[in-house]
Amino acid sequence: MNLKAVSEETGEIIAYLGLTRKRPAVTEEEVKKSPGNLTSNVPNGIVPDVLKEVVRAVGEVEEGNLWKGKDYYEVTFICVTPTSQRQGVGRQLMQVAFDKARKEGLPLIVCSEPAAHNFFEVLGFKETNYVEIDLTKLAPKHSGFGVFRLTGMIWES
Numbered sequence: 001m002n003l004k005a006v007s008e009e010t011g012e013i014i015a016y017l018g019l020t021r022k023r024p025a026v027t028e029e030e031v032k033k034s035p036g037n038l039t040s041n042v043p044n045g046i047v048p049d050v051l052k053e054v055v056r057a058v059g060e061v062e063e064g065n066l067w068k069g070k071d072y073y074e075v076t077f078i079c080v081t082p083t084s085q086r087q088g089v090g091r092q093l094m095q096v097a098f099d100k101a102r103k104e105g106l107p108l109i110v111c112s113e114p115a116a117h118n119f120f121e122v123l124g125f126k127e128t129n130y131v132e133i134d135l136t137k138l139a140p141k142h143s144g145f146g147v148f149r150l151t152g153m154i155w156e157s
C-alpha cells in the first residue's frame with residue numbers, strides 16, 4: 001500500500017508512505033529472492049558497490065528483525081518534503097500504518113536511517129538490531145564518509 005499526503009493549501013504532494021505486508025523467507029528459493037540478495041538493475045548514477053552494500057545491510061537487518069517467524073508489516077519508505085517536516089505529517093501518515101497493523105494483530109517493522117531514529121522511537125518503535133556499513137571502504141579518500149548505521153526497529157500494538 002502506498003499513501004501520499006497532499007497539502008490542502010497548495011495541492012502539492014508533501015509526503016509519501018510505503019507499507020508492505022510480508023512473510024519471512026522460509027524456503028531456499030525465497031531466501032534467494034530476499035532483498036539482501038538483489039545485485040542486478042543498478043540505477044544510473046548509483047555506485048554499484050555502495051548499492052550492493054546497502055541492499056545487503058537492509059537484508060541483514062530485515063532477517064534479524066523477523067518477528068517470531070510470522071507475517072508482519074514493513075514501512076518500506078516514508079518521506080516528508082523538507083518544508084513540511086516537523087509539523088506532524090509523518091506522525092499522521094504512520095497512524096494509518098499503526099491502524100492497519102493493529103487491526104490484523106501484526107507487528108510493524110522498519111529499517112531506520114540514523115536521521116529518522118528518534119522519529120520512530122518517539123512513535124513507539126523499539127530497536128531490535130543494527131548493521132553498520134563502513135563507507136570509508138567505498139567512498140573516496142577524504143570524502144568525510146564514515147560508518148553508517150541502519151537500525152532494525154519494531155512496533156507492536
Ligand SMILES: CC(C)(COP(=O)(O)OP(=O)(O)OC[C@H]1O[C@@H](n2cnc3c(N)ncnc32)[C@H](O)[C@@H]1OP(=O)(O)O)[C@@H](O)C(=O)NCCC(=O)NCCS
Nearest residue numbers: 078079080085086087088089090091112113116118119122
Ligand atoms: C523522518 C520523517 C519522515 C519525519 O517526518 P515529520 O513529518 O517531519 O515528523 P513529525 O513532524 O510527525 O514528527 C513527530 C515527532 O518525531 C520526532 N522527530 C521528527 N523528526 C525529527 C528529527 N529530525 N530529529 C529528531 N526528532 C524528530 C519529534 O519528536 C517529532 O515531534 P515534535 O516535532 O513535536 O518534537 C521526515 O523527517 C523525513 O521525511 N526525513 C527524510 C527521509 C527519511 O529519513 N525517511 C526515513 C527513512 S528510514
